[in-house]
Amino acid sequence: EDQVTQSPEALRLQEGESSSLNCSYTVSGLRGLFWYRQDPGKGPEFLFTLYSAGEEKEKERLKATLTKKESFLHITAPKPEDSATYLCAVQARNDYKLSFGAGTTVTVRA
């Protein structure tokens, strides 16, 4: 069974204070690892897909990296609008469904 573990559960940052979120996973044949952002009361918003170890993707202040066992989401110089829950999910090669982690709730204070 696919397993996704995210840490920390919650992260409180000062504006401009860079940090990283961790997503550890086990899956029988990884097709892709996905990062989503979710604001309260809304559906997840797609951020990145990573397909192979060593791959990196960037979008504004966010950068996602992937190894064979984990992925990191780096937030550089965060702003209050980066406050959200960040969800990690994996997709196995033999299926399209996503298995989600519990998420990391990030709060950025001005």
Place this chain on the structure above:
Amino acid sequence: GAVVSQHPSWVICKSGTSVKIECRSLDFQATTMFWYRQFPKQSLMLMATSNEGSKATYEQGVEKDKFLINHASLTLSTLTVTSAHPEDSSFYICSAHRPGNSYEQYFGPGTRLTVT
């Protein structure tokens, strides 16, 4: 990015009644859609995979007779919660797989169901 809509965005119903939630892919055709449930402070739990023109595949522990899924066209999937009870109150979110070279799923805005 791709656009997925849900209707209604929130609904309140009485215990024992049924409620239907619609999920539409607005700018692409989705052969596969997914239905998730999310309880407060928890992550998304997959309920079922909906394939256009065929029966849905339900995850273990999800009652197929209670959560009826219909995927009648390439842009519309519906979830009907039958004989709803207060414990069915939750945030229901759909997603759609956009065919092509990538495997991303795009999520709808969610439907908040409250059963009184």
